[in-house]
Amino acid sequence: MLANARRRRKISYNKRAMNHYAALRRGLEKRLPDGLILLSGGNPITRNFDVDFAFRQRSDFLYLTGVEEPGCLLLIDPAKRRHTLFMPRLDNHHRVWLGDVPDPKEAKSLYGIARVLYADRLESELRRARGRYRKVYADAEAYKRAGKILRLANRGAELRDALDELRAVKTSGEIELMRRASAVSGRAHMAAMRRARPGQFEYEVQAVFEAECLRAGLKHLAYPSIVAAGVNAAVLHYHANNSQLKDGDLLLIDAGAECGGYASDITRTFPVSGRFSGHQKEIYSIVLETQKKCIDRARPGVVSAELHLYSMTIIAEGLKSMGLLRGDTDGLVESGAVRLFYPHGLTHMLGLDVHDTTGGRKRRMANPTKVPVRFVARLEPGFVITMEPGIYFIKALLNDRPLRRKHRDSVDFAKAEQYLDFGGVRIEDDVVVQPDGPPLNLTSVPKEIDDVEALCER
Numbered sequence: 440m441l442a443n444a445r446r447r448r449k450i451s452y453n454k455r456a457m458n459h460y461a462a463l464r465r466g467l468e469k470r471l472p473d474g475l476i477l478l479s480g481g482n483p484i485t486r487n488f489d490v491d492f493a494f495r496q497r498s499d500f501l502y503l504t505g506v507e508e509p510g511c512l513l514l515i516d517p518a519k520r521r522h523t524l525f526m527p528r529l530d531n532h533h534r535v536w537l538g539d540v541p542d543p544k545e546a547k548s549l550y551g552i553a554r555v556l557y558a559d560r561l562e563s564e565l566r567r568a569r570g571r572y573r574k575v576y577a578d579a580e581a582y583k584r585a586g587k588i589l590r591l592a593n594r595g596a597e598l599r600d601a602l603d604e605l606r607a608v609k610t611s612g613e614i615e616l617m618r619r620a621s622a623v624s625g626r627a628h629m630a631a632m633r634r635a636r637p638g639q640f641e642y643e644v645q646a647v648f649e650a651e652c653l654r655a656g657l658k659h660l661a662y663p664s665i666v667a668a669g670v671n672a673a674v675l676h677y678h679a680n681n682s683q684l685k686d687g688d689l690l691l692i693d694a695g696a697e698c699g700g701y702a703s704d705i706t707r708t709f710p711v712s713g714r715f716s717g718h719q720k721e722i723y724s725i726v727l728e729t730q731k732k733c734i735d736r737a738r739p740g741v742v743s744a745e746l747h748l749y750s751m752t753i754i755a756e757g758l759k760s761m762g763l764l765r766g767d768t769d770g771l772v773e774s775g776a777v778r779l780f781y782p783h784g785l786t787h788m789l790g791l792d793v794h795d796t797t798g799g800r801k802r803r804m805a806n807p808t809k810v811p812v813r814f815v816a817r818l819e820p821g822f823v824i825t826m827e828p829g830i831y832f833i834k835a836l837l838n839d840r841p842l843r844r845k846h847r848d849s850v851d852f853a854k855a856e857q858y859l860d861f862g863g864v865r866i867e868d869d870v871v872v873q874p875d876g877p878p879l880n881l882t883s884v885p886k887e888i889d890d891v892e893a894l895c896e897r
């Protein structure tokens with residue numbers, strides 16, 4: 440068993456992966472050449488007595504090392520171009536309960552880091568290195584541990600900024616991991632579509648999705664799965680997942696696994712019965728058309744907020760054609776009338792975090808549109824972003840008196856009320872911005888009406 444476990448781990452950290460992490464560390468070293476760089480990995484968090492919460496490595500630490508074990512530290516000494524991984528010295532008690540852990544020699548070949556030491560050597564290593572520098576770039580936890588020894592000014596905010604800047608543009612190695620996260624999650628979405636039936640509970644469909652991810656060896660989800668039938672789909676971050684699926688309902692699943700820490704974030708909406716009704720088709724088609732048009736425009740130089748504005752315009756046109764909205768399209772977007780049906784952003788960055796870094800200080804910019812939106816950045820090749828327009832019928836918005844007063848001339852509230860049991864539709868793919876032309880779509884779950892119905896064959 441033990442030998443087997445080892446073998447499997449070695450395969451997952453192949454030569455190419457090691458070069459990948461070494462190159463990312465060199466990127467940070469070049470960006471901050473004038474100080475020691477010290478990062479802390481995550482530590483286990485106690486849930487009760489001797490039970491910990493499931494451990495998930497800190498994203499920055501994963502970015503630079505790929506190490507998924509808790510209790511580690513990384514020291515980069517730019518002058519010596521020396522990278523050292525510190526790992527906890529675990530005792531026999533630990534081995535009895537949690538099994539064998541690699542020693543530094545094994546860890547070297549496992550993680551491809553030239554120097555691996557036990558963490559009790561950290562102090563002496565820092566004493567030796569500190570003379571060469573005036574400052575240190577350390578995260579808060581690492582500085583708490585090392586600050587007294589180093590006695591150097593900490594530039595934690597600059598470290599944060601450098602990591603945000605670097606993590607925004609994904610390398611081919613990172614995209615490879617995201618491609619795998621997306622492929623496995625895609626298969627899980629298709630399994631859920633095939634197997635959902637009226638009478639099941641949302642958590643049964645969640646189990647199908649999550650089992651498929653786990654079966655592929657991806658044990659972490661990028662975020663809690665949303666499995667929302669009927670009206671529940673109008674709750675944007677629905678997590679209860681405990682209602683029964685009814686014939687005639689749509690089922691919205693927003694779920695994704697992560698691979699090597701890299702997230703996928705995929706949403707599909709499909710009919711529980713296997714066939715869309717007329718109304719469902721109408722609304723689904725508007726969302727799909729919006730998504731495809733926005734994906735095509737996700738190119739370098741475009742500002743994310745402008746894309747969001749564009750998506751609102753297409754949705755406004757669609758809702759006008761259904762008679763739910765009336766009036767000048769730009770006016771409907773500016774007044775916020777469209778937001779009654781589409782109250783979230785079109786896109787966000789995706790990476791080691793599901794809402795990933797927006798790219799650091801130098802990329803920060805003012806929102807060029809009048810529409811309030813959180814993610815504002817000029818797209819660059821290598822950005823991985825989601826594309827997720829939606830249309831919802833949310834009681835809290837459609838029955839809100841001040842909103843009804845404000846938008847009474849542009850929204851047909853009597854008509855909207857007929858949809859209060861509809862729920863909502865969202866379609867979400869993950870795409871990589873390319874140097875030229877449309878982005879590369881990492882998501883390959885069917886989304887055309889005919890293809891979805893074919894997959895949902897009951």
Ligand SMILES: [Mn+2]
Pocket residue numbers: 704787825827867
């Ligand atoms: Mn998303």
